[in-house]
Amino acid sequence: MKKPLILLALACTIFYNPNLTASPANPATPENVVAAAEKSAQWHLQNPLKNLGIQRWEIAPFLDAMIELARISGQPQYWSEVIRLGNSAGWQPLKRMYHADDHAVGHAYLDTFIADKSKTWRLKPFKKHMDWIISESKKHSNGKSKGPSSPIRSFDWCDALFMSPPTLARLYSITSDKKYLEYMDSEFKWTHSLLWSSEDKLFYRDASYIGKKSPNGEKILWGRGNGWVLGGLAQILNFLPKDIPERNFYEDLFKEMSDSVLDAQQEDGLWRANLADPEHIKGGETSASAFFVYALAWGINNSMLPKDKFYKAVLKGWIGLLGNICESGKVGYVQPVGAAPDSFNKESTHAYGAGAFILAACEVAKMLGASQKIPDPELLRRAQQIYDASGICAYACKVPRRQDDLAWENSNMAFRIYGPALEKSIENSGIDVWAKSVAYPVIDKWYDDDLSGKRSYHTDHGEGLDAFKVADTVGLGGTGIFKDGKLYKSNVYKCSEIYWTTPQTAKFSAFYVYKVGQKTYSERKDFRLEAFGKTCEISSTFFEGRGALRWMELGNNKKAAPAKDIVAATGLLPQSKGAKIYFDKKTKTLCAKDTLAEKPFDMFIQISSLTEIEDSIKLESGEEIIALKPDSKGKISYKISYIWRN
Structure with a gap:
């Protein structure tokens, strides 16, 4: 039975209470501290940072x-938001195998698994990833650090000590x-030996800052970098048994x-x-200050720091x-993303800053007397119920358990690409x-079943079905490079990112990566689907060589050269011999x-x-193909849609 669309619309709205106050007359009560945290959480949930990948360190x-x-x-x-984003990410890290930044979301994924160990798919991707790294580390002898391109001596910047070791x-x-x-102990201690200032009892951000001076002639000991480390130590100590000798190093370092x-x-x-x-x-600066308040309060709450010395400072x-x-x-x-002290202002914000503030709260x-009332398993059960009943309106997810599919849907349609x-x-x-005939979400259910x-x-x-034939064709809206009467298609996607x-x-x-004769091209294909939209928007940007992949590897494509003098193409594959094809030049619509499955089926580009x-x-x-001329930036844009009259 279809859910009423009005209920789906309401379910798509994140819980929000505008009456919460962030600045009460007496901010130092447990109730007011939690209220401030909730108000910030709700604002940031309603206003997610543009183009922030859900597996990136910034969101961890x-x-x-x-x-x-x-x-x-x-x-x-609040935990249901972790479930939503974890499901979208397939509970897996990003592509870069050794890079500590890509391990940071593992904190929340594994905490969610611990609260319900029956859902092993929340454990397997990160466990497999870390098992591979540890296995590879045994093949390398200790030597000069290669940084995040190596499985040993990899953490050559202090922020990494928050990202990977707690996972x-x-x-x-x-x-x-x-x-x-x-493995954690070996890597952490190597970073400590490289970046620790024994005089200051703090960390340099990386080795390039050792000996470097500020404009005032002082050392540069980055606030947020040290906030990452102290916050990471609190998380590590949460999971190390008190009776193992390895714990002593981390306790002593935390106190120092x-x-x-x-x-x-x-x-x-x-x-x-x-x-x-x-x-x-x-x-x-908020992010450094919040990480310090978080860690110092944690130290008091866990009897690691003397209350009489630190309590007033935390308040x-x-x-x-x-x-x-x-x-x-x-x-x-x-302070915006960076590697050293830099300017900031009232308007500068980021997910890591909001996260650090809420962690501090x-x-x-707890320091003021609040305590957890609902045990984790029950709290997660309720969060799962909220997620399951949410009627998610627009949804994209990676599916590593089904051959790296990436699928997406809204109330009208569903699609997937191959990985x-x-x-x-x-x-x-x-x-x-995926020809769906219901307004509510089906992707997770269909894969599960x-x-x-x-x-x-x-x-x-x-509810509908997947009866669409794709094989090695464009399907509906796939792309290619057209040359000498031939359509060159890419293989499956190399990597992907959900925002x-x-x-x-x-x-x-x-x-994607293309081989056209002796030349290599790459493509970044951007997708956008609105909750009740009738079309899926797609923009493809083509680059010389493997330039598109630099965006995933480096976080930008500033050095990637757009492809010149190519003819791009998109199109569709009719599903029956009796299909009637129309191309309207005026509206630019194919x-x-x-x-499809013996029911009327219309496709549009x-x-x-x-x-x-x-x-x-x-x-x-x-295949019916439209040849297109990319703009000066190598970009083409179009929309796809279908109607299945079941």
Whole structure:
């Protein structure tokens, strides 16, 4: 039975309470501290950072904070956001195997697994990833660091000590396998030997800052970098048994750093971007300050730090942080992504800053007497219920358990593309259509039922089915490069990224590589689907060589050269011999009136007004193709849609 669309629309709205206050008259009560955290959480959930990948390090502290906030507030909807984004990511890290940054989301994924160990798919991707790294590390002898391109001596910047070691500590706690502890211990201690300032009892950000001076002639000891480390130590210690000898190093380091951090606190309760030179970048920086408040409060709560020495400093830091929070709940004064002290202002914000603030609030609330009332398994059960009943309106997800598919849907349609596990199969970059006949989400259910052997999604059980033929064609809206009468297609996507959005929008990118004669090209294909939209928007940008992949590897494509003098193409594959094909040059629309599973089936591709059409062509394969001229940046844009009259 179809759910009423109005209920789906309501279910797509994130819980929001505008009456929460971030700056109460008495901010140092457990209730008011939690209220401030909730208000910030809700603002950032309603206003996700544009183009932030859900597996990136920047979002990891926010996911950690959603779990901690659910625990201290008793409100499971915050944990349901972790479930939503974890499902979208396939509970797996990004592509870069050794890079510590890509391990940071493992904190929240593994915490979610620990609360319900029956759902092993939340454990397997990260466990497999780390098992491979540890196995590879045994093949390397100790030598000069290669940084994040190597499985040993990899953490050559101090931020990495927040990203990867807490994930390894969790895996050790889950499995009791000492290989995770031994690898974490070896890598952490190597970083300590490289970057630790024994004089200051703090870390340099990386080796390039050893001996470097600020404009005032002082050392550069980055505030947020040390915040990452101290916050990471708190998380590591949460998962190390108290009776193992390895724990002593981390306890001693935590206490040493805490003393130095306490000394660096300024009169306004906050910390500066450069701990060694408060005048280098003036003003209290939120992300560093929040990580310090979080870690110091955690130390008090776990009897690691003396309350009489640190309590007032934590409260002073909390009050200072509240001054950096906007009335809306937005967390401001966050230094942007960087590797050293830099400027910031009231409007500068980021997910890691919001996450650090909420983590700090949760520990401060505990210090003031708050406690978790609902055990994790029950809290997660309720979060799962919220997620299952949410009627997610626009949804994209990676599916590593089904050969690296990437699928997406809204209330009207569903699609998928194929990933690296099918690189040697017939599938390529074509887009598959899932003919759904219901408004509510089906992707997770269809995969669950099919993979468990319960029932196949190739058969209609009242919700639709996958009967669309793609094979090695464009499917509906796949792309290629047209040259000398031939359409060159890419193999399956090399890598992909799903972006943080509200449930009203699904947005993601897939990256492809082409071989055209002796030349190599690459493509970044961006997808956007709105909750109740009738079309899926696609933009493809073509680059010389493997330039598109630099966006995934480096986080930008500034050095990637757009492909010149190529003819790009998109098109569709009719599903029956009786299909009628129409091409309207005025509206730039290609239409196929067809049948699918013996029901009327119409497909549409509409080219953007900004993209120039060169020709429309029918290939011997039966594919109907539109040849397109990319703009000066190598870009073409179009929309795809279908109607299945079941």
